[in-house]
Amino acid sequence: MEFIINKESLNQAIVDVSKAVSSKTPFPILTGIKMSVDENGVILIGSNSDIIIEKYIPLMRDGKQMIQVQSEGSVVVPAKFLSEIVKKMPDDLHIKVNHKNVVTIQSREIITNINGLNSEEYPNLPVFNGEGHIRMVGSKLFDTIKRTAFAASQNEMKPILTGVNMSFSPNKLVCAATNSHRLALCEQPIESNLQCSVVIPRFSLNELIKLSEFESSVIDLYITDNYFIVKSEATTLYSRLIEGAYPHIAGLIPKDGKTKIILNTNQFLQGIDRACLFANEWRNNNVHLSIEGEKLKISSNASEIGKIEETQAIISMDGLNELSISLDGRFLMDALKAISDEEIKISFGGTMKPILIEPVGNSAQLHLISPVRSY
Amino acid sequence: MEFIINKESLNQAIVDVSKAVSSKTPFPILTGIKMSVDENGVILIGSNSDIIIEKYIPLMRDGKQMIQVQSEGSVVVPAKFLSEIVKKMPDDLHIKVNHKNVVTIQSREIITNINGLNSEEYPNLPVFNGEGHIRMVGSKLFDTIKRTAFAASQNEMKPILTGVNMSFSPNKLVCAATNSHRLALCEQPIESNLQCSVVIPRFSLNELIKLSEFESSVIDLYITDNYFIVKSEATTLYSRLIEGAYPHIAGLIPKDGKTKIILNTNQFLQGIDRACLFANEWRNNNVHLSIEGEKLKISSNASEIGKIEETQAIISMDGLNELSISLDGRFLMDALKAISDEEIKISFGGTMKPILIEPVGNSAQLHLISPVRSY
Missing domain, CATH: 3.70.10.10 (Proliferating Cell Nuclear Antigen)
Incomplete structure (x- = not known):
């Protein structure tokens, strides 16, 4: 794997995927960011047990070349060092990986070597095939989340209450969150025939609304059996769902x-x-x-x-x-x-x-x- | 004690004197701010074992009435509550104290009562009579501190090294700080015939440079046997001195x-x-x-x-x-x-x-x- 990349676009992508990376995970591989490069561009992935954030950097953006690929490949780099080093580099970055997964990042006369990990050890992304699809304006989803997610429970004793209930019925999305002492409810008109109800961890939604790219774009939502997926042109967020039946709140x-x-x-x-x-x-x-x-x-x-x-x-x-x-x-x-x-x-x-x-x-x-x- | 005061001028004074107040002091009286009012205006005092900050608010400022005094007096008010309450009040404040030291602060239709303490229990200010006087531009003192104080020791084992040595000789101020692994030294020309050398706690100087009023004014310094005192029109900071002989650094x-x-x-x-x-x-x-x-x-x-x-x-x-x-x-x-x-x-x-x-x-x-x- 070897490529040259514009510093700012890599830096921004690292900032975004880092939102999913925790240093406290029991799996060392998840303290890293998976970086892959192929003929289409660079893909970064960060994840923890709740969410996965995937970020795509295209070869060209606004007519300007962002990436020059010398050879394809992938590696997992410790997130903390990668983000600090890229932030402090002065200019375009020349990145390459040797057969021992040592990642060399060079910018002008600065050369750094970081010990990476084999990308084959990194968990695979959930597979989805376009089921449960809704297209909506990102800001609408953001509003709904901001008006409800704070009310979810912080107490893990009742896991279902630590999530936000999103209930889709034809042309309507109802979001609800409660910790059993307070309840927040918000309704939004949407264009969709989907009929389903899922519970998404509050933590995932709080991270979602930090991805400003979603707010300003038209986004695609996908609801699978196990995942809530939000996708824009360059960013995909996967959140696991919380299993179980959400309390019936209309009667309250x-x-x-x-x-x-x-x-x-x-x-x-x-x-x-x-x-x-x-x-x-x-x-x-x-x-x-x-x-x-x-x-x-x-x-x-x-x-x-x-x-x-x-x-x-x-x-x-x-x-x-x-x-x-x-x-x-x-x-x-x-x-x-x-x-x-x-x-x-x-x-x-x-x-x-x-x-x-x-x-x-x-x-x-x-x-x-x-x-x-x-x- | 009873007076009406402009909210912003009281708020700013509280912010300044609060810099000297610690919630961790073993003396409950020092968790409070001493507030006194007389025919000249309001005086606030905050202190800990290292420094005392005194702030004066005149009756008039820029031709605008800041304070209307109904009756003179003084009280000590818990600093944390006083600062939070004043910050969150909408308008001019009507403050009065009853014989049980209960402080009533009213703004429009908002009335709060805070249990105060008897101001006679508050320690007296150090007395000084103009000895060891130097007048200088505040920004010059600030420069000197910023270039040296960081190098002082954080280790209390050698107390003398936790301070900054200020050495005055005719028309010259030399500041030095060291933790015995590094040393910072800075010289400034001043107009003075003073000849003395004192060691001021690093902590005091760090608080001093947060008082922006000093930076933009001509300030008066006074060196007494036990105190380093900095005075501008409305603000006085007293710092205790560290006793002992500072290492001879010129030879290093x-x-x-x-x-x-x-x-x-x-x-x-x-x-x-x-x-x-x-x-x-x-x-x-x-x-x-x-x-x-x-x-x-x-x-x-x-x-x-x-x-x-x-x-x-x-x-x-x-x-x-x-x-x-x-x-x-x-x-x-x-x-x-x-x-x-x-x-x-x-x-x-x-x-x-x-x-x-x-x-x-x-x-x-x-x-x-x-x-x-x-x-």
Whole structure:
């Protein structure tokens, strides 16, 4: 294997595939990046037990030659050293591998040798043949993920809840995530006849939305029995699926609140942020909400340190002029940060019932948060 | 105590004095910021065992009223909560303290109560009466610190070496720092007749150069028996001095090198940076320098991982065309980063002799680095 490659395009590809590489893996081969070159260009692959990211660098880009191939081949190079060395090189890179898998990378008068590994030991990519295909605008998938993934559980005790449920039905995608104390739900119109429901690890989706190339392109999704695959021209991400049945969530959403109020999203977020300063002392970051006259009161206290309370204008109110509930302030913050609309509607069913938060004028997104005990 | 204060000016002052506050102190009173108000304005003080930072906010600034005083007084407020709360408040702050030291901070409809402490428990400021005075441009002091402080020891075994030696003689300030393996020295012309030598903790100077107000003003230095004091219009920093005699360093500087070369500073820095990637495996970050023909060769290797070598152009060479030395790559990087001149002169005395690095055309700064064993 021997080729000359433009530094910046290799560097960017390494940054992208490195997102899938962990130094903590029990398999030494997975601490490396698989680099292959053939007559079409260079392919880099990084992976861990959850995801695989594959990046293709073509010979030419925008009419400019990126790669000159002298001989084909492949090798696995330790990811950490490869990325550091390429970043610090001044110019085009001349890369070659000898029969002992020693990778020589040269740029001008700088020569480095890195001990690589045999690429035949690297796991094969999952095979897929175009089944379960949906084409969509990347930014739409990104929105859906950003509005839901944060709500998934961090606790491995119930693995299914550490994922995001994507449920495809004709022309509709519904995403949901819950840790059983809060739920985030988001709906998107799509053009597809696919009918299936899968659960994708939260971690995979968090890495997916770091691949900015996906956000700005039209992407192809493929749902196979074991994988969720996202593909653009130069990048492919494979995520394993979480096995098991996702809880039935449609039934959880309360249909009628006793008290409904409309608030300014950002003002409410800032108020909760301030209240959280004094809520950290509580196991559940208790922030208390109540209605006093025509206003919403937000309060929290930490006996040793102090307390905070503030009142905020309610834009409009419907139902009972009465409310007293304690919520986990971090859950409130997460939900509010996922809403880009200016106003929100909050529906309260009672002190021990979950609250429902919806953006005003956008019925495609909702957040449900269970109350916490305040004593 | 009761006053109304402009949010931004209080916030900036808190940020500055917080630099001296540590949450790890054994004295609870020092986790707080002392806040005093009188007819002249507000004074904030933060301190730890090394430094004290005092910040004054006048009633008026640039013709704009900053503070309205209702009643004088003082209190100590937990630094962490004070800074977070003030940062998150939307507007002017109304601050008052009751007889139980509960501090009420109100901004619009937001009211917070923080349990404060009695300000009489807060240690008094050191007293000084203008002795040992030098006036200088702040940026000059900053340059001197940035060129030397990094070289001080991090090891508390020899406390004197954890400080920077400032030696004042008529119209001259010489700063030096060493950890006994490397030495940084910097000279500045000043207008003063002071004759004294003090050792200031490296930590204090690192905090000092974070106070940007000092850099852009004319500052007053005061050297007392126990303190190094820096004062601008609104800010005063007190640092304790380290007791003991600083090693005599003038004799350490080699007078004649066997080989002297001139290099491009930035190119050499980048080469050392690359070599350090493979040097981390060694206890002393071994980077090897040698002369091959007309060029300088930089190399390092980590047996398990790989190796790197590069050659760089030598701008000019004087003396023996022969060199082979191993140095700690981190020490080289630190020294090179402290030099802003385009070219450096390196003088080598032999494989086991320290090397001398000086900026070309700037005899006011030098760095000495001892070699390491390469086996």
